[in-house]
Amino acid sequence: GDSVTQMEGPVTLSEEAFLTINCTYTATGYPSLFWYVQYPGEGLQLLLKATKADDKGSNKGFEATYRKETTSFHLEKGSVQVSDSAVYFCALRREGSNYQLIWGAGTKLIIKP
Amino acid sequence: DAGVIQSPRHEVTEMGQEVTLRCKPISGHNSLFWYRQTMMRGLELLIYFNNNVPIDDSGMPEDRFSAKMPNASFSTLKIQPSEPRDSAVYFCASSRSLGVYGYTFGSGTRLTVV
Numbered sequence: 001g002d003s004v005t006q007m008e009g010p011v012t013l014s015e016e017a018f019l020t021i022n023c024t025y026t027a028t029g030y031p032s033l034f035w036y037v038q039y040p041g042e043g044l045q046l047l048l049k050a051t052k053a054d055d056k057g058s059n060k061g062f063e064a065t066y067r068k069e070t071t072s073f074h075l076e077k078g079s080v081q082v083s084d085s086a087v088y089f090c091a092l093r094r095e096g097s098n099y100q101l102i103w104g105a106g107t108k109l110i111i112k113p
Numbered sequence: 114d115a116g117v118i119q120s121p122r123h124e125v126t127e128m129g130q131e132v133t134l135r136c137k138p139i140s141g142h143n144s145l146f147w148y149r150q151t152m153m154r155g156l157e158l159l160i161y162f163n164n165n166v167p168i169d170d171s172g173m174p175e176d177r178f179s180a181k182m183p184n185a186s187f188s189t190l191k192i193q194p195s196e197p198r199d200s201a202v203y204f205c206a207s208s209r210s211l212g213v214y215g216y217t218f219g220s221g222t223r224l225t226v227v
Contacts (some may be wrong), residue, residue, distance in 0.1 A: 034215070042221075044218045046215040049214070090158070093212060103155065
């Protein structure tokens with residue numbers, strides 16, 4: 001069945017470091033791909049999305065490119081801040097699906113000053 | 114826009130008691146989702162409504178759980194009787210266009226059953 005695999009956390013970086021959080025997926029056809037972020041004590045927020053191959057989603061300095069050939073949607077940021085500390089979830093929406101999101105397990109990111 | 118509003122933010126109850134969680138979706142959103150989040154199982158979709166009609170409740174763990182959406186601006190998730198293993202954070206999310214643009218989540222209700 002369809003699935004999303006994220007790198008295990010926690011990922012600990014120093015402020016201003018380069019961030020990559022890996023996400024790969026298994027799905028038939030052309031799913032839509034999403035990154036959500038969850039700050040402590042809050043709900044999930046949509047960070048960025050891509051709906052077709054080679055699309056690049058971007059928001060708040062974060063980027064992710066939909067790579068069909070490697071079935072990946074890695075999250076990147078050039079210079080992280082302490083305020084980026086959160087849990088990041090990768091998710092896919094099946095092609096043609098009317099509701100179901102398939103979620104990764106989440107990756108906790110800790111940024112040290 | 115006030116976003117998706119959930120109440121209460123925190124709920125502590127004794128085993129066997131009835132618990133009701135509430136959600137107000139974003140105006141204009143026609144799909145509503147109830148999720149449960151725990152450390153062990155991550156995010157689990159419990160039930161999904163489209164245009165106030167329950168479409169898929171296969172994620173509801175057992176008959177103790179029930180959900181209603183009497184109108185486009187209100188939904189409830191009820192647990193009766195509650196058990197300690199129901200302790201989790203329960204999220205409500207809403208979307209338009211069948212979720213093509215993603216979901217908007219509420220801040221969640223942290224439920225503790227003692």
